[in-house]
Amino acid sequence: MGKGITYPMGFYANGISCGIKNNGKEDLSLIYSIAPCIASGTFTTNQFKSYSILWSIKNIKNKIRAILINSGNANTCNGKENYKLTEKLIEELAEKMNLEKNSILFASTGIIGERLPYEKIRSGFEQLIKNLSIENNLLAAKGIMTTDTFPKEYEINTGIQGRKKEVVIGGIVKGAGMINPCMATMLCFITTDAVIDKKALDIALKNAVEDSFNMITVDNDMSTNDTVICLANGLSKNKTIHIDTPEFELFSNSLRKLCIELAKKIAYDGEGASKFIEVRVNGGWCKKDVRRVAKKVAGSLLVKTAIAGENPNWGRILAAIGSTNARFDKKNIEVKICGISLFKGTEPQKYDEEELKLLLKNKEIKIEIDLKKGNFSATAWGCDLTENYVKINKEY
């Protein structure tokens, strides 16, 4: 059995180098299902959308058999001619795979404004298709990477028993830069062998994305190419999951867990990051308030640089909280870093500076905020801001 994207039954994958990246690394991936899939997707809300996304938005209502993904070229704002190239490319792939062209989705990531490397991509098709297998999940995860430093996969069991086997879910994701809290997300592909109706899959995915990819931030910049696609091929032969069947909660929770783990991998691998930051907000008056505060703190450049400097500058955390319009009890609010209370009520707290200094050397830093205004909670994930982020983006 495969891992990641090929963990569910009937999914095959592959990743190759077709020459878009000039360092010889994988830059073209293919995900294939032996059975037609119900597909659900969330896409960037950026007004400029990749031509690849426009193709996928048009076709996601169909029964899907494959997803083609290239990295190194965003296929965005590169001129209208590239939409025609996109269509032509998918037509050729469909012919080679003996599929309908409207059963293939397409996603791209990389530099904006350059011509789609049509010839390079089509020249890779033969090798890409030939070596599709359940073992090549890792190659597919590598083929979608840009400035990521490691491939990102996850797989999960749902506890839902089908006639054939237990329903499982797998996924791959890429992240690193142009990661923003107000949008769909970066590229993420999820597979499941569940039998599930379209509406239930749409709702489960939307909710999972809300609590995972929409709660991470690397640099507050919204991409033109963000995509999450989930394919369900039904091969586990479970009783169909509808939103009112008891299995819906099991499936939704598993999908949420998978999305959160993949999202955390993105934050962990933020461009130039040396530390992973988790911001937990409790005691909120409503869901919107806690989400807003968590993302604001995780996204603050001053908080991010303080963490990079292993500097417990809680004043910057309070400034970020106060800059939102979230409700909190100004006389009771509490802020902790690494479990140590630093500000409570209206007063700075005494604490063991040496102990906190040591804790701040860890790779994973937890910030906890209690708004003392209600019962809602949210968690956001991010990373520190280092000189390397600047270096990477000056050059990229």
Added chain:
Amino acid sequence: MGKGITYPMGFYANGISCGIKNNGKEDLSLIYSIAPCIASGTFTTNQFKSYSILWSIKNIKNKIRAILINSGNANTCNGKENYKLTEKLIEELAEKMNLEKNSILFASTGIIGERLPYEKIRSGFEQLIKNLSIENNLLAAKGIMTTDTFPKEYEINTGIQGRKKEVVIGGIVKGAGMINPCMATMLCFITTDAVIDKKALDIALKNAVEDSFNMITVDNDMSTNDTVICLANGLSKNKTIHIDTPEFELFSNSLRKLCIELAKKIAYDGEGASKFIEVRVNGGWCKKDVRRVAKKVAGSLLVKTAIAGENPNWGRILAAIGSTNARFDKKNIEVKICGISLFKGTEPQKYDEEELKLLLKNKEIKIEIDLKKGNFSATAWGCDLTENYVKINKEY
């Protein structure tokens, strides 16, 4: 005649080192008017406000004679006791200057969460008052600096003739870090010898701040201490300026020009910045749209790092524009960097790469965007993001 803050008649200033900063640099400033002033102010909208700001908000309705400013300590979130210390400090200064305590405003900038250095500040009063003069405007500008690399002053003639002299305006400002587009601004003090009614001064200042300090961004972080205060002592003996007198426009335009010049100095001196960026947006459907796009582009970390790398990555500019909900004509939009058109309609443009490469070496970079949707325009100012920004904020 003085410059900056002492350019208008009857204003005296001074700046000294009282020991808050441990490098011996100026950290305490005083601005004094020989006549009572009408005062207008805009303050941070952060929910956590400095105790110094709370004092000033309470007293700005009074006739004002002086403003005390310290740098190196924000007097924010440092415990309730510090509001009492604030009051005590102002009382002592009032006694020494023979003024009413409620005629003195107070502003602070620096680290959040540390006790107000009451003893250090009061020990400086004698020297501070003794050397108040129209020549010490530059010392006052230095006394409000934090990570600024140069003091920031500006002065302007209004063209309005008073019985005594022409009405003029002067100002000082500090910037560098925690500069954000959605708030009042950083510390800025403006003086004028105009005779003007309170309502007219409030409106002129509000409009000027909108087009100047609210259009700059360094790091998208909102401070707890932002303050703009304008004092008008009436010594030029002009005919009183009301909102319906012809001089109101002259005064407003001069005040706007002064605020824009001071705001640009902040962007110019952004923490770690190597380049100044001006983003001009034309062709907008409404004022909100052009302002939003200008600030979004100026604030994008990816645009800022591209400029730092002298990299004409216009795709990041389009991605930032598209991430807003501003209306634009997707078939006609145009983006220029340094006067060279890089994207127009739906197509990337051919351009002389060597020429642009040379232009990007300049210290001042202009980005022009035409939304092709209407007649509104706006300009935002910012700076590039360099490794030095990160270094400064890891350590500060």
